[in-house]
Amino acid sequence: MHSLRPCLLFLLLALMISAVPVSAEPPTVMVADYTISPAVLQPGDVGTITAIIRNTATTATVSEKTGLPGSGAFESSKSTDIGVNIESVQLDSKDVEVISGNYKRVGSIGPGQSIPITFLIRAPAKDGIYFPEIWIDVTGGQSVRQPVPVNVNTQIALLKKPALTAIKTVPEAIGPGDEVNARVVLRNDGQSRADQVTVIVNCSSPSITQKTPSTFHAGSLLRGENTSIDMVFLTDKNAPIGINRVCLTISYVNPDGTITSQDEVIGIHVRGRAKIGIASLSTDPVRIRKGDPVSLVIRLENTGTDNANSVKATIDLPFAGNKAAYVGKIEPDNDAPAVFSLQAGSPGTYTYTLTVQYEDDYGVQTREERLQMTVLDGDATGVVIAGLLVFLLCAGAAYWFLTRKKGPGNA
Known part of the structure; x- marks a missing residue:
C-alpha cells in the first residue's frame, strides 16, 4: 500500500500540469488578384491569366495551462506559424481553351505570403464574357474555386466616351494672295456627350494668317450631334506653291472629367498660274x-x-x-x-x-x-540712180546760180 502512494502522486501532478490547445486558425488560400493580358481578347487570340495566390493565415495560436484544474495558476501560451501546402492549381473552363499552366505539387507558402501563377489561354471563336475557374487544392484545408471574367471582343468593360470627328472643307486650290474660306464640322461619333469643346488654330505657314479669331468655343456636343465652325485665312502673294498646313487643336471634357486633345490639319493647296x-x-x-x-x-x-x-x-x-x-x-x-x-x-x-x-x-x-x-525690196539699182539724179540736179542748179550772179559785165 505504501509502495503505491508515489505512483498515485505522480499521476495527480501529471493531470494538474497539462497543455490544452485553445485556438488555431485553419490554413486557407485565396486568389488575391489577377491580370488578363490583353484585357480584351479577339476571337481565337492567345492571352494569359496571371493569378496571385495568397496564404490568408497569419499564425496559429496554442495556449498551455499549468496548475490545479480551475485554479488558473501557472498559465502560459505560445504562437506557431502554420504554412499551407498547395497540392494543385488549375484553370477549368468549357469555353476557354487552356493551352498550358495547370500546376501539380506547387508546394508550401507561409502565412501572408503569395505566389504568381500564369495560365496560357486561347479565346473562344464567339464574342462574349466567359468565366473560367481557378481551382486550388490545399492539404488539410478547403479547396478554392475562383471565377475569372474573360472579355472576348465586347465593350461591356469600356467606359463610354465621346469621340469627335473633324470634317474639313476648303477650296480645291487658291492662288497666292487669295482669301481662303474654310469650314470645320465637328461630329460626336462617340457614346457620350463632349463638354467644353474648343478649337484652337495654333500654327500655320508664315504666308497664311487667320482673319477670324484663333480660338473657337463650341460648347457641348451630344452623341451624334455636330456643329460647324467657319474660318477665314489670308495668303500673301509670296505664299509657297503646294500644300500649306494650318494646324488645329481640338479639346473637350469627358464624362469622368478628363480632358482629351486631338490634333487636326487643314491643308490649303496654293497653286500658282504662269503668265x-x-x-x-x-x-x-x-x-x-x-x-x-x-x-x-x-x-x-x-x-x-x-x-x-x-x-x-x-x-x-x-x-x-x-x-x-x-x-x-x-x-x-x-x-x-x-x-x-x-x-x-x-x-x-x-x-x-x-x-x-x-x-x-x-x-x-x-x-x-x-x-x-x-x-x-532686195534690188538697190533704182535707189542708186535716184540718188545720182538728185546729185546732178543739185550740182547743175549750183553752177547756174553762180554763172548768173557773175553776169557778162563781170567777165
Whole structure:
C-alpha cells in the first residue's frame, strides 16, 4: 500500500500540469488578384491569366495551462506559424481553351505570403464574357474555386466616351494672295456627350494668317450631334506653291472629367498660274530685204506666280526656215529667248501669229500674239540712180546760180 502512494502522486501532478490547445486558425488560400493580358481578347487570340495566390493565415495560436484544474495558476501560451501546402492549381473552363499552366505539387507558402501563377489561354471563336475557374487544392484545408471574367471582343468593360470627328472643307486650290474660306464640322461619333469643346488654330505657314479669331468655343456636343465652325485665312502673294498646313487643336471634357486633345490639319493647296508675255523682239539684220537670212529673237517673260514648263513657241510666217522654238522652263519674274532662223521672202509687210504653249498647275495653256514684219525690196539699182539724179540736179542748179550772179559785165 505504501509502495503505491508515489505512483498515485505522480499521476495527480501529471493531470494538474497539462497543455490544452485553445485556438488555431485553419490554413486557407485565396486568389488575391489577377491580370488578363490583353484585357480584351479577339476571337481565337492567345492571352494569359496571371493569378496571385495568397496564404490568408497569419499564425496559429496554442495556449498551455499549468496548475490545479480551475485554479488558473501557472498559465502560459505560445504562437506557431502554420504554412499551407498547395497540392494543385488549375484553370477549368468549357469555353476557354487552356493551352498550358495547370500546376501539380506547387508546394508550401507561409502565412501572408503569395505566389504568381500564369495560365496560357486561347479565346473562344464567339464574342462574349466567359468565366473560367481557378481551382486550388490545399492539404488539410478547403479547396478554392475562383471565377475569372474573360472579355472576348465586347465593350461591356469600356467606359463610354465621346469621340469627335473633324470634317474639313476648303477650296480645291487658291492662288497666292487669295482669301481662303474654310469650314470645320465637328461630329460626336462617340457614346457620350463632349463638354467644353474648343478649337484652337495654333500654327500655320508664315504666308497664311487667320482673319477670324484663333480660338473657337463650341460648347457641348451630344452623341451624334455636330456643329460647324467657319474660318477665314489670308495668303500673301509670296505664299509657297503646294500644300500649306494650318494646324488645329481640338479639346473637350469627358464624362469622368478628363480632358482629351486631338490634333487636326487643314491643308490649303496654293497653286500658282504662269503668265507668258513678250518682253522684247529683235531681228538681225534690222532692215530686212528680200532673200536675207534673218534671225528673229522673241524674248518671252513669265509675269505669273508659277513656273511655265515645257514652253514652246511657233510662228506662221510664210518664209523658209525654222519656225518653231523650244524654250523649256521659265520661272516667275524671268525671261528666255525663242530664236527663229528664217529666209526673207518677197518685199512687203507680213502679219503673223506667235503661238506660245506651256504648262502650269492648271494644265496646258496657250497664248497668241499678232505681230508684223516688213521686208524691203532686195534690188538697190533704182535707189542708186535716184540718188545720182538728185546729185546732178543739185550740182547743175549750183553752177547756174553762180554763172548768173557773175553776169557778162563781170567777165
